[in-house]
Amino acid sequence: MGVMKRMSGILQAKTNKLLDKAEDPRESLDLSYQKQLESLQKVRRSVADVTTAKKRIELQATQLQSQADKLQNQAKAALTQGNEDLAREALARRGALAEQLADLKTQHDQVSAQEQKLIDTAQKLQTQVDSFRTKKETMKATYTAAEAQTKIGEAVSGISESMSDAGMSMQRAQDKIDGMQARAGAMDELLASGALTDLTNPVDDIQAQLDKASTTTQVDAELAALKAELGTGTAAPAPELGAAETTPATEDSPS
């Protein structure tokens, strides 16, 4: 059997579950309408869930991005100090974060696509439900009992099929989000409990090294200045005071 026929059977089976077999076909119109309103509510809630999932990913991306920016700046600072190794380290860590960010971007795109689809589904369903509300009253008023049996039956199965379709779309979105939520949860834990801050703590290591380096340079300079002032230290005679001050890095060559 072809895929379209089998899919039709699957959708039919789902739709049958939605259908209440009312004795009076006119009554089934009202029952069906109630179900439609419930379906619409569910789709709306589903849209909200998807939007929440999207926001969460956006928040995580923002956090990771600011860490990446920080590392970038630290790499620059390290280079300014002439510490290429430290700059390399900062860039390497930034690279690791960039991978995570790319992953989040992919997830974000997928969630956005799901969100848009569900919004479309909700809109379409809303139009159908509105139209059904007015049509069902016309049907009740105009059809004879015999006509009602077939026409109403058809209308009810038709719209119920749309509900089933919407239900499948929601399930699909939910499945996708569930997978992402698990990953997002793991990421949140990483961000909170430090495993990812293993990437960010070292950021502070890098900062500490940068700070230390600049302090050391300053101390060296001051030390050199003091030595010169006191005329002690190595055999540097007083007339060379000025030279020692401007080139603090080349003080004290070992004998």
Added chain:
Amino acid sequence: MIVRILGEGQYTVPDDQRSDLEKLDDAIADAVDGGDEAAFGDALAALTAAVRSAGVALADDAFAPSDLVVPFSDATLDETKALLAEHGESAGSDDR
């Protein structure tokens, strides 16, 4: 006949298009059976395109059950397989 593309909507397609659609449908079935993801994607794209071009979208206020149902246009092979398997018994063996 009325054809539904899941997640998209219904189309009224002339009955004489049926055999053409079924040929495209067979390609999907073959891809599912053969587990060929690329062929599945191509066949599904061809089928949805054929339904859209041969059919006329059903108005939102028209309520009619579908004769044929096409999977979600962006369905994956695994997803479709799972769906068909999940409902395999109920859909295939209604001979009680």
